[in-house]
Amino acid sequence: xxxxTVKDRTPSTLKLGLLRGNIEIRQFMRQRxxxxxxxxxxxxxxxxxxxxxxQDIAPGVTFSQYFVAGMIASGLVNSGFQNxxxxxxxxxxxxxxxxxxxxxxxxxxxxxxxxxLVFVTMLIQVLLLLIAGVAFFGVDIPTDPYKWFTFTxxxxxxxxxxxxxxxxxxxxxxxxxxxxxxxxPIVIVLQFISGVFFIFTQLPSWMQQVGxxxxxxxxxxxxxxxxxxxxxxxQEVAGQWELGKSFTIILLxxxxxxxxxxxxxxxxxx
Amino acid sequence: MTRVNQVIDIKGLRKNYGPLAAVNGVDxxxxxxxxxxxxxxxxxxxxxxxxxxxxxxTRDSGDVKVLGVDPAIxxxxxxxxxxxxxxxxxxxxxxxxxxxxxxxxxxxHYYSEPRDPEEVIAAVGLSDKAGALVRTLSGGQRRRxxxxxxxxxxxxxxxxxxxxxxFDPKARRDFWSLIRKLKSEGRTILLTTxxxxxxxxxxxxxxxxxxxxxxxxxxxxELGGRATSLAQVSWRENGETxxxxxxxxxxxxxxxxxxxxxxxxxxxxxxxTLEDIYLEMIGEADE
Numbered sequence: 001x002x003x004x005t006v007k008d009r010t011p012s013t014l015k016l017g018l019l020r021g022n023i024e025i026r027q028f029m030r031q032r033x034x035x036x037x038x039x040x041x042x043x044x045x046x047x048x049x050x051x052x053x054x055q056d057i058a059p060g061v062t063f064s065q066y067f068v069a070g071m072i073a074s075g076l077v078n079s080g081f082q083n084x085x086x087x088x089x090x091x092x093x094x095x096x097x098x099x100x101x102x103x104x105x106x107x108x109x110x111x112x113x114x115x116x117l118v119f120v121t122m123l124i125q126v127l128l129l130l131i132a133g134v135a136f137f138g139v140d141i142p143t144d145p146y147k148w149f150t151f152t153x154x155x156x157x158x159x160x161x162x163x164x165x166x167x168x169x170x171x172x173x174x175x176x177x178x179x180x181x182x183x184x185p186i187v188i189v190l191q192f193i194s195g196v197f198f199i200f201t202q203l204p205s206w207m208q209q210v211g212x213x214x215x216x217x218x219x220x221x222x223x224x225x226x227x228x229x230x231x232x233x234x235q236e237v238a239g240q241w242e243l244g245k246s247f248t249i250i251l252l253x254x255x256x257x258x259x260x261x262x263x264x265x266x267x268x269x270x
Numbered sequence: 271m272t273r274v275n276q277v278i279d280i281k282g283l284r285k286n287y288g289p290l291a292a293v294n295g296v297d298x299x300x301x302x303x304x305x306x307x308x309x310x311x312x313x314x315x316x317x318x319x320x321x322x323x324x325x326x327x328t329r330d331s332g333d334v335k336v337l338g339v340d341p342a343i344x345x346x347x348x349x350x351x352x353x354x355x356x357x358x359x360x361x362x363x364x365x366x367x368x369x370x371x372x373x374x375x376x377x378x379h380y381y382s383e384p385r386d387p388e389e390v391i392a393a394v395g396l397s398d399k400a401g402a403l404v405r406t407l408s409g410g411q412r413r414r415x416x417x418x419x420x421x422x423x424x425x426x427x428x429x430x431x432x433x434x435x436x437f438d439p440k441a442r443r444d445f446w447s448l449i450r451k452l453k454s455e456g457r458t459i460l461l462t463t464x465x466x467x468x469x470x471x472x473x474x475x476x477x478x479x480x481x482x483x484x485x486x487x488x489x490x491x492e493l494g495g496r497a498t499s500l501a502q503v504s505w506r507e508n509g510e511t512x513x514x515x516x517x518x519x520x521x522x523x524x525x526x527x528x529x530x531x532x533x534x535x536x537x538x539x540x541x542x543t544l545e546d547i548y549l550e551m552i553g554e555a556d557e
């Protein structure tokens with residue numbers, strides 16, 4: 001039959017990826033719980049912590065400012081890692097993934113769609129945190145173009161790494177229902193040991209060493225370089241911002257996430 | 271029958287789960303334009319066989335061709351193959367936050383020659399619900415949406431897995447006419463079902479699979495020697511119900527009629543149903 005040869009023109013992977021992104025965002029925005037969880041929860045935390053710990057931690061630097069930088073960095077992990085590592089097992093359990101697998105759509109299109117979803121939710125979250133930080137917690141918007149350069153690569157690289165790690169981790173939860181119980185504590189513990197809820201240099205040194213293995217610590221530190229005065233660099237562990245090191249370690253985690261995503265991603269349970 | 275018309279072609283298919291042979295040497299041939307029903311109890315190897323055909327599962331040995339392609343292929347060739355098939359899975363609760371129209375529209379982009387989404391929604395009888403969120407649909411409506419998503423790509427071959435589970439009788443009849451319509455468009459349909467009346471109403475041929483092997487392939491009317499099986503004649507005589515298995519029921523009834531000199535009280539002549547034959551074949555018959 002010549003019909004099969006005509007049918008060889010399947011739509012491009014990128015085009016389908018963009019369409020997936022559109023449909024992912026539409027679905028996400030209609031799920032009120034996940035919108036609240038992903039976008040509003042960090043704002044609530046910001047309001048509580050910012051109000052409770054408002055003392056200065058260095059000349060001209062309040063804990064609130066330190067905390068805002070950490071929460072923006074956490075936003076990368078929330079929208080990428082936490083969101084996907086919980087959402088994908090649910091989609092797997094409900095059969096969405098199996099249904100998609102039965103169509104000519106390539107897995108890559110699915111991943112592009114998820115990346116778009118992560119990027120959009122990340123931008124919304126970061127923007128809201130930034131607005132709240134400026135409005136209520138004395139965070140200054142940087143004027144130095146170099147700081148904006150750092151900010152830009154950081155949110156792109158950071159959410160890309162969080163995306164691949166989220167997809168990779170999604171293979172671990174056995175059920176959709178159990179996913180959030182497995183994933184959420186990991187993120188909260190990371191926030192404690194990475195310089196979000198506490199000042200990193202005040203943590204016990206063993207905890208600092210454990211924290212330094214994971215990317216969130218490097219994201220928070222690089223984010224502080226954007227929002228805190230340069231004088232604060234001397235207060236960091238190495239006495240400087242270590243941006244090159246942050247970049248390298250986050251990139252390394254991105255690659256690790258990518259390798260595991262490709263090897264362990266499952267379309268169905270069993 | 272030429273090979274070109276073989277939509278599904280299986281020879282010596284085997285699949286083991288540990289020591290258990292789930293599929294143990296299955297041969298099957300399904301021709302273009304047929305509705306072919308695969309029947310069998312749970313754990314008989316039915317789902318495993320279908321999942322291998324759908325490319326969801328790997329096999330241990332045997333030759334499998336679906337539309338002339340090995341379902342185990344990957345990459346672009348797999349996408350081109352999937353472009354020609356449609357799959358309606360057993361359970362689905364996904365994507366409840368999209369509307370019917372959004373879902374069908376979106377899925378239409380996956381295929382190179384999709385059908386018109388609006389027309390497909392109308393074909394499955396969901397036009398009234400096109401703007402409704404999927405999670406607000408009833409079970410039967412959801413199943414219709416599943417079928418819409420399965421046929422939006424204009425498939426040559428459609429897999430239907432337990433399509434009417436949980437339907438009320440009216441919804442099942444409507445669904446059957448939809449399936450017959452799909453067949454009349456020249457599509458091949460592989461149906462798995464637990465309902466024997468469904469297989470009888472829809473299928474051109476049925477295969478019974480048990481313990482990983484095909485027991486018989488036949489038309490529903492002839493399966494298990496059903497067409498030539500003994501008819502059961504029952505009637506009332508001397509205050510009790512009499513039952514007789516008759517090789518020639520017409521002659522037997524004529525004889526009864528002359529004995530009673532007219533009407534035979536409470537006369538029933540019954541042939542084996544597909545279900546009777548099926549249960550006997552898989553060794554679950556009551557007697």
